[in-house]
Amino acid sequence: MKKLIFALAVMSVVLFAGQAFAHFGMLIPDTDELTQAKRTVNLVLSFSHPFEGQGMELEKPAAFFVAVDNDQRIDLLATLKPAEVMGHSAWKTSFTAKAPGLYTFVFDPVPYKEDAENNYIRHITKVVVDAYGEGENWNTPLGLDTEIVPLTRPFGNYAGNVFQGVVLVGGKPAPYTRVEVEFYNKDGKREAPNERMVTQEVLADGQGVFTFACPWKGWWGFAGLNTAEKPYEGRELEMGAVIWVEMK
Template identity: 35%
Template sequence: MKTLLSAAAAAVALPAIANAHFLLEYTTDTMIEKPGDVPVKLIFWHPFENGHVMDLEKPQEFYVIHNGEKTDLLDTLEPIRFTGGENEGAAFKGSVPVKRSGDYVLVTVPQPYYEESEDIYIQQLTKAFLNRNELPTDWMNPVGLPTEIIPLNKPTNIIAGSTFTGRVLADGQPVAGAEIEIEYMAAEPDMESSAASAPKASPMPGGAVVAISDDNGYFSFGVPKAGYWGFAALGSGPATEHEGKELSQDAVIWIRAWDLE
């Protein structure tokens, strides 16, 4: 009986574990002072609990948009091993050329990842943001992904304690009723060691933090703490199958919150 109960509990927990995956486009800062190449790491991980690291294949696309122009960054990527609190996995390091003032929108289109525990594929179409000299140019514009989250607040300097609002789109149209998982990057990657730093917080009881988009695709979240926050609209994309199996094509966005001092 005990074995049956344990198996049932594990089965209930599996979807939450799988859905908690987050693709990171990590830079140590979002506000860039000096021109140059900004190091970035792509990691498929559970950063809130400093948990399991998934092996990341070389993405289908990795690029940046600045002043409406797209620059391919795929050739900057080099494979690395990243060590989290539970294991190590395949990841990538690259760089983003930041020269002129304005926004730099990082975009990653990864290969679909097979989640064996659920027998499905996951593809997280991910955006993150840099800015130089506080000039707004691109952060509010769609980049044309099959599914994406459009920020309604400037994502590089959200005030901790305020709210963040986003809009989920698929093929350019709002997605009603999308389930958005919210993740705090409690353990940030160390750029030198390619390992996780000590977590600054722990997940609260009750499982994943979730919001639901309204009829027009909007959702809001009260940001309680400074740092990086990720939002993943699960299965919001138009693609639903890969290699004969179910595909969850997710829209992911990362924002940076700051304390008022």
């Protein structure tokens, strides 16, 4: 009986370890470019393991807005409508750009309780959309609690390009931040040869700068992970600075 209990315990640990994929806040538009022919962008907000296609529940975010040319902020929280992504609660909305410029969409979630890691997760997630070819100053911080400021233009990229960014916490570079990188395997056609290949990982340098080359076309998520100074609801709070970039 003791041997059986031990074997079951080992099996549960192995199975649990096999499910320990990276979490990502997801903010995916149907385009990273608005033109005269397409003036409206459709966006989906979710929380998931994007490569493996495993979804998690996303409560209505605490905040959701678009920053126009890194200046004017338009509150979009009331525009969100319920949706479903990977079998779990998500949100969707549409936005029409009335003028040329840079449109950075941001959502700040209600912290997600992760019992498996005995913590809470707060991924402040953003994506940048260029409107009518006038998206400039794309490397300007928005003043978020934590964010990735791109050093590579976050739109209009080829597959195979390098993406580079700097992780900020409290407006300052966060040295040696661990950055998780994952491909949104939306159609499920990509298959990792083993579990360690699902989530790529790079370490920022002493100035908070990281670099990663994206081999495939599609959406790539970058999550710079740090721990908040203060716990949340008695648990450690993972602060994720997340940005999504499309490679074409």
